[in-house]
Amino acid sequence: MKSKRILYAESHADSGRLLTALLKLEGFTVVVAPTVDLAVECAGKEKFDLFLLAGRFPDGDGVEICRRIRLTDTVTPVICYFAADLPRIQAECFAAGAQEFLSKPKEFPVILNRIAYWLARRAKGENIFC
Numbered sequence: 001m002k003s004k005r006i007l008y009a010e011s012h013a014d015s016g017r018l019l020t021a022l023l024k025l026e027g028f029t030v031v032v033a034p035t036v037d038l039a040v041e042c043a044g045k046e047k048f049d050l051f052l053l054a055g056r057f058p059d060g061d062g063v064e065i066c067r068r069i070r071l072t073d074t075v076t077p078v079i080c081y082f083a084a085d086l087p088r089i090q091a092e093c094f095a096a097g098a099q100e101f102l103s104k105p106k107e108f109p110v111i112l113n114r115i116a117y118w119l120a121r122r123a124k125g126e127n128i129f130c
Contacts, residue, residue, distance in 0.1 A: 003027055003028060003029045004027075004028050004029070004049040004050065004119055005028070005029045005030075005031070005046070005047065005048045005049050005050075006023060006028050006029070006030050006031070006048060006049065006050050006051070006052055006115070007031050007033060007039065007042055007043055007046075007048045007050075007051050007052070008020060008023070008030050008031065008032050008033070008052045008054075009032075009033045009034075009036070009039035009051070009052070009053045009054055009057070009062060009065050010032060010033075010034065010052075010054040011034050011035065011054065011056060011057045011058060012054070013034070015054070015104075016032045016034070019052075019108075019111070020032055022108050022112075023112075023115075026112060028115075031046070031048070034057070035057055035058060035059050036057045036059045036060035036061070036064055036065050036068075037059055039053070039065045039069075040065060040068045040069060043065075043068075043069045043072075043073065044072060048076055049076065049077075049119055049122065050076060050077050050078075050079065050115060050118060050119060050122075051065075051066075051069060051076055051077070051078045051079070052079050052081055052115070053065050053066060053078060053079070053080050053081065053098075054081055054082065054083075054104075055080070055081075055082035055083055055084060055089070056083070062080050062081075062082060062093070063080070063089075063092045063093055063096050064096075066078050066080065066093065066096035066097050066098050067096040067097065069097070070096065070097035074097070075122070075128065076122070077099045077100070077118035077119070077121070077122055077128050078097060078098040078099055078100075079098065079099065079100040079101075079102060079114060079115065079118065080093040080098045080100065080101045080102070081102045081103075081104060081106070081111070082101070082102075082103060082104060083103070083104040084103075085103035089101075099118055099128050099129075100114055100118065102114060
């Protein structure tokens with residue numbers, strides 16, 4: 001079976017390395033984008049099975065990444081993984097087209113479970129917006 005590809009948009013290098021290493025141990029192929037512009041560029045050029053978006057970047061935020069991705073990709077699941085856990089931010093993520101909101105920090109098994117859930121729904125051809 002082909003490795004599932006995840007675009008992980010994360011500006012914090014240590015967080016990016018840690019979660020990437022854990023996801024790779026689980027068999028995922030992970031591409032890390034440290035800026036909004038690079039994340040959107042990668043999403044437009046390559047095929048991914050899931051987008052995992054952090055909150056803050058030097059050039060914007062994860063909500064902006066989600067909005068911009070949704071202009072061209074309406075089928076790939078998006079999980080926002082933000083340090084701020086405010087109802088307003090969650091609402092912005094969902095309004096931008098995200099399927100899931102996780103607040104940092106989360107135990108890795110929880111993150112892995114949510115990734116597996118959304119990948120399974122997509123594999124079954126289910127509408128991810130229901």
